[in-house]
Amino acid sequence: MSFFDNLVNNGKALGNQISSAMGNAANQTGVDAKNSAERTSxxxxxxxxxxxxDKSYLLIGHKYVEYLIVMEKDPEIDIADVLKLMAPKLKKKKELEDKLAALEKEDKEQHIIAQKLEFEREYQEQKTKLDKALTMDIITEEEYKNKLMVYKNKVDHFDEMRKIKAQYEMGIIDASEMHMKLRAIGVE
Structure with missing residues (x-):
């Protein structure tokens, strides 16, 4: 009867883990959709x-040409009125660009957090499996430590691992260098 109890309990635990993962994915999807809509706006x-x-710049150009046609001397044109119209638009444009940059930064940070949480979830799942295998004498203590260390290193060295992969994606290092660096920090 103990075997069936363990099977039921493990099934419930797996169900809870899947439910949690689905909830996290749905939450991240909602955040992504909100950020995407705001970014598009x-x-x-x-x-x-x-x-x-652009219309204001065109108007400045027209004034300049008119001036050159009427006057036959070095151009001195008055564009203060156009600049007055442009100033608030330029200020608003700068504010929107700053807002967009902040939103993109927040979006990137959210994806990094989600990645890290995924590695932590993966570590916990593997730890649960390895704990069970160790308890059942399916693996040795040394195998347990070695296998668990790879998942633990992915959590502990997350930032380093992300930077190494970014170096590869940017073409700073090649695939062999990337794998060598990942092995050096124990995540491969």
């Missing part, structure tokens, strides 16, 4: 301001 607003600013 900011990008559209910036594009609108750019169009309005």
């Amino acid at each position: 900011l990008e559209m607003e910036i594009a609108t301001l750019n169009n309005e600013l």
Whole structure:
């Protein structure tokens, strides 16, 4: 009867882990959708301001040409009125660009946090499996420590691992260097 009790308990634990993972994924999807909608809105607003600013730049160009046609001397044109119209738009554009940059940074940070949580969840799952295997004398203490250490290192050296992979993606290092560095920190 003990075997069946363990089977039921392990099934419940796995169900809870799957449910938790699905909840985290749904939450992250919601955050991603909200950020994506906000990012799209900011990008559209910036594009609108750019169009309005382009019209102002065109107006400055027209004034300049008119001046050159009427006057036959070094150009001195008055564009203060156009600059007055442009100043608030330029300020608003800068604010929106800053907001967009902050949103993109937050989005990137959220993805990094989600990745780290995934490695922590994976570590806990593997630890549970390895604990059970050790208890049942399926693996030795040394095998237990070695296998668990790989997952633990992924959590402990998460930032280093992320930087190494970024170096590879940017073409700073090749695949063999990446694998060598990952092995050096014990995550491969």
